Amino acid sequence: MFSPAAEQVDRASLLIKDLSSLQTSLLETGDSTRQEMIAKARALISTLEAPMESILWMGWAEPARTATIRISIDIGLFEKLAADDGKAKNSQQLADATKTDSALIGRMLKHLASMFIIRETLQDTYAPTPLSNALTDQIFYDGVIFTFDAQLPSHARLPAYLRSTNHIIPTDGSVFKYSHKSELGIFEWIAADPRMQTAFQNHMAGYSMGRPHWMDDGFYPVTERLRGVGEGEVLIVDVGGATGHDLAEFHDKAPTISGRLILQDQAQAISSIREGDRPGIECTVHDFFTPQPVRGAKAYYMHSVLHDWSDDNARKILTQLKEALKPGHSKILINENVVSDQDADWKITSLDWTMMVCLGSCERTETQWRDLVVSVGLKISGIWKGEGATESLIEIVLADDA
Numbered sequence: 001m002f003s004p005a006a007e008q009v010d011r012a013s014l015l016i017k018d019l020s021s022l023q024t025s026l027l028e029t030g031d032s033t034r035q036e037m038i039a040k041a042r043a044l045i046s047t048l049e050a051p052m053e054s055i056l057w058m059g060w061a062e063p064a065r066t067a068t069i070r071i072s073i074d075i076g077l078f079e080k081l082a083a084d085d086g087k088a089k090n091s092q093q094l095a096d097a098t099k100t101d102s103a104l105i106g107r108m109l110k111h112l113a114s115m116f117i118i119r120e121t122l123q124d125t126y127a128p129t130p131l132s133n134a135l136t137d138q139i140f141y142d143g144v145i146f147t148f149d150a151q152l153p154s155h156a157r158l159p160a161y162l163r164s165t166n167h168i169i170p171t172d173g174s175v176f177k178y179s180h181k182s183e184l185g186i187f188e189w190i191a192a193d194p195r196m197q198t199a200f201q202n203h204m205a206g207y208s209m210g211r212p213h214w215m216d217d218g219f220y221p222v223t224e225r226l227r228g229v230g231e232g233e234v235l236i237v238d239v240g241g242a243t244g245h246d247l248a249e250f251h252d253k254a255p256t257i258s259g260r261l262i263l264q265d266q267a268q269a270i271s272s273i274r275e276g277d278r279p280g281i282e283c284t285v286h287d288f289f290t291p292q293p294v295r296g297a298k299a300y301y302m303h304s305v306l307h308d309w310s311d312d313n314a315r316k317i318l319t320q321l322k323e324a325l326k327p328g329h330s331k332i333l334i335n336e337n338v339v340s341d342q343d344a345d346w347k348i349t350s351l352d353w354t355m356m357v358c359l360g361s362c363e364r365t366e367t368q369w370r371d372l373v374v375s376v377g378l379k380i381s382g383i384w385k386g387e388g389a390t391e392s393l394i395e396i397v398l399a400d401d402a
C-alpha cells in the first residue's frame with residue numbers, strides 16, 4: 001500500500017483548503033477562478049497519486065480513453081447516447097443503435113464511464129455528460145479526429161526518432177514524416193485529404209472558441225491602435241487566416257471601425273468557404289512566402305501562423321509583410337503564445353511539443369519573439385494579454401517608426 005510522505009499530506013491539505021476557499025467565489029468571479037480550481041485539483045491528484053498509479057494512468061487509462069473517444073466518434077456513439085433527450089441506455093441498445101459489436105461497445109462504455117466521459121447511472125446503463133454531448137458537435141469532434149490522426153502518432157514515435165538522431169532537436173517536419181511513413185509534411189498531408197482539411201479547420205476554429213480574444217474589451221485597445229483607416233482602405237489582412245473565423249468575429253465585435261477586411265490563405269482553405277458564409281470579408285488566395293499583394297494596410301494579422309515555422313522561415317514570412325508596411329501607419333499583429341520564463345501553462349508547453357513533432361517549430365518566449373522581430377528590421381511596440389487568456393497579442397512596427 002502506498003503511504004504519502006508527511007510533506008505530501010501537508011501539501012494536499014493546503015490544496016484542499018485553497019480549493020474550498022476558491023469554491024465560494026466560483027459563481028461570482030470570472031473564468032480565472034474556475035481555471036485556478038482545475039490547476040489546484042490537478043496538483044492535488046499528482047500530490048496524492050502513487051508512482052505506479054501515475055504510470056498506469058499515463059500508459060493505460062489515457063491512451064485507452066483517447067482511443068475509445070476516437071472510436072465513439074467513428075460509430076456515432078455520442079449522438080446515440082444523446083438521443084431521446086439523453087435518456088439512459090444499456091450496452092445492447094447502444095450496440096443496436098450504432099450497429100456495432102455489443103462486446104466491443106460494452107467494453108468501450110465501461111472505460112468511457114470510468115474516465116468521466118459518460119455516466120453509468122445503473123449497472124450497464126449509461127447517460128451522456130456535457131462533454132459527451134459537446135462531442136456530438138463537429139467543431140469539437142473534429143478536434144479529436146485531427147489531434148488523434150495527425151498529431152498523436154508523432155508524439156508516440158518521437159522517442160524512437162530521437163534515438164535515431166542522437167537526440168538532436170528537430171527543426172523541420174521530419175518527425176511527422178517518420179511517424180506517418182509519408183513523404184509529405186503536415187500541411188501537404190492535410191491538403192491531400194479533404195476530410196483531414198475540414199477536421200483541421202474545425203479544430204482551429206474550436207481552439208479559438210470560448211477564450212478571451214484580442215478584440216474583446218480589456219485586451220487590446222482596438223479603436224485606439226487601429227484608427228486612421230478611411231472607407232475603402234484596408235483595415236486588417238488576416239494572413240494564413242484559414243476560413244476566416246477570426247475576421248468574422250472581429251466583424252461582429254467591432255462593426256463600427258471602418259476599413260476593408262481581407263482573408264488570405266492557401267487555395268484549399270479558401271475554396272472550402274461556402275458562398276455567403278463570410279459577409280463583409282474578402283476571401284483571397286495568397287502564399288505568404290511570396291510578395292504581399294495588399295500594400296499599406298493598417299494591420300497584417302497572423303494567428304497561430306509563425307509558431308508553425310522555424311526562425312528562418314518565420315523571417316521570410318515577416319520580410320514579405322515588412323515590404324508591404326506603410327511607415328508610421330501599418331503594423332503587424334501576431335496572436336500567439338509567449339512562453340513564461342517560469343511556471344509555464346500546460347496548454348502552451350504541450351503545444352510547444354506538438355509544434356516540435358509536427359513541424360520542428362516551437363512556441364516562443366518573449367526574448368525569442370524580440371530576437372526574431374529585430375532580426376528582420378522590425379520592432380515590438382507592445383505585448384497585450386487579456387485576463388484569463390493563454391495567447392498574447394504582439395504588435396510590431398517598422399524599426400524606424402515612433
Ligand SMILES: C[S@@+](CC[C@H](N)C(=O)[O-])C[C@H]1O[C@@H](n2cnc3c(N)ncnc32)[C@H](O)[C@@H]1O
Nearest residue numbers: 204240241242265266269286287288289303304
Ligand atoms: C495553424 S493554422 C492557423 C489558422 C488561423 N490563423 C487560425 O488561427 O485558426 C496555419 C494556417 O496557415 C496556412 N498556411 C500554411 N502555409 C501557407 C502558405 N504558404 N501561405 C498561406 N497560408 C498558409 C494554413 O492553411 C493554415 O490555415
